[in-house]
Amino acid sequence: MATFKAIRIDKAENGTTAALVQFDEADLMEGDVTVRVEWSTLNYKDGLAVTGKAPVVRRFPMIAGIDFAGTVEQSSHPRWKAGDRVICNGWGLGETHLGAYAEKARVKGDWLVRLPDNISARSAMAIGxxxxxxxxxxxxxxxxxxxxxxxxxxxxxxxxxxxxxxxxxxxxxxxxxxxxxxxxxxxxxxxxxxxxxxxxxxxxxxxxxxxxxxxxxxxxxxxxxxxxxxxxxxxxxxxxxxxxxxxxxxxxxxxxxxxxxxxxxxxxIDSVMCPLNLREVAWKRLGSDLESEKLAEITNEIGLDEVVGIAGKILAGQVRGRIVVKIS
Structure with missing residues (x-):
């Protein structure tokens, strides 16, 4: 696809603006892995970025979203091949590197964690x-x-x-x-x-x-x-x-x-630059120590087109548990 849906944040005269737009794939940033994004989530930091309440975004334009789960489409990285199921969070995603609220993302393969077999992509972002x-x-x-x-x-x-x-x-x-x-x-x-x-x-x-x-x-x-x-x-x-x-x-x-x-x-506790080995331990433990029934109880699902409207609620303390975002 030449273009895809994404939530783009732009600099404005009095802060920033956020809107769902068509984004050109040619404008994705450098990286050795391209991922078809399937699920993301709405975190507190996402709320700050989308609403512009704090200077989370460091470059413009920016695709918001600090984490995603999806499937590798193309890779020149030795650890990853097309079809691999992956998770990405941190590393400046949605802040300095084009982020997760988009149908495609291009990132460094070193940033990715393999999706555990016992966690679906949706559940991974319900965890987020x-x-x-x-x-x-x-x-x-x-x-x-x-x-x-x-x-x-x-x-x-x-x-x-x-x-x-x-x-x-x-x-x-x-x-x-x-x-x-x-x-x-x-x-x-x-x-x-x-x-x-x-x-x-x-x-x-x-x-x-x-x-x-x-x-x-x-x-x-x-x-x-x-x-x-x-x-x-x-x-x-x-x-x-x-x-x-x-x-x-x-x-x-x-x-x-x-x-x-x-x-x-x-x-x-720093989740953004956390080393890969500790990330892998954390995701493995999440697969065994977080009951799927409990995860279901704390999760609500929204579409990509609803993110901008709901972002402010997480800052106001009006969101219970987790919000998972269906991307594609």
């Missing part, structure tokens, strides 16, 4: 970058030595994409999950994912004490700012918090007290 990030956070807690026997684990932004998957995985692994949310109406939803307790996010939103009562052995945080500061102050001796988001801000108004008096560790 949010779910893959949640798995990286769980792996980091495990590596630090946080086990179900260590005590409860907290999950913030629990009704969101990262939080929903983290809650489901941790519960499946036997952890006592304390889910934090600003939406009391999602209590039954979170308990259905396996949360043992649901707390109001206001318990973590005030100014953080240097040290507060010890409540959990570990946590997965996608919120940042004061929430992360409170999580750290309430983490048990030699516990750890895996930080992977900034929905409330990039600041961290805390002190060194949790680190030097309780030996708490702050584990940074």
């Amino acid at each position: 970058t949010a779910g893959y990030t949640a798995m990286l956070a769980v792996l980091a807690l495990e590596q630090h030595g946080v086990t179900p026997a260590s005590g409860p684990v907290a999950v913030t932004g629990a009704a969101g994409g990262v939080g929903s998957v983290a809650t489901a995985i941790l519960a499946k692994l036997g952890y006592h999950v304390i889910a934090s949310t600003g939406r009391a109406s999602e209590t039954e939803y979170l308990k259905g994912l396996g949360a043992a307790e649901v707390i109001d996010r206001n318990e973590l939103s005030g100014p953080a004490k240097p040290l507060a009562r010890e409540r959990w052995a570990g946590a997965v945080d996608s919120v940042g700012s004061t929430t992360l500061a409170n999580l750290l102050s309430m983490t048990k001796y030699r516990g750890a918090v895996a930080a992977c988001g900034l929905a409330a801000g990039m600041d961290l108004p805390t002190s060194v007290a949790p680190f030097i008096l309780r030996g708490v560790c702050l584990l940074g």
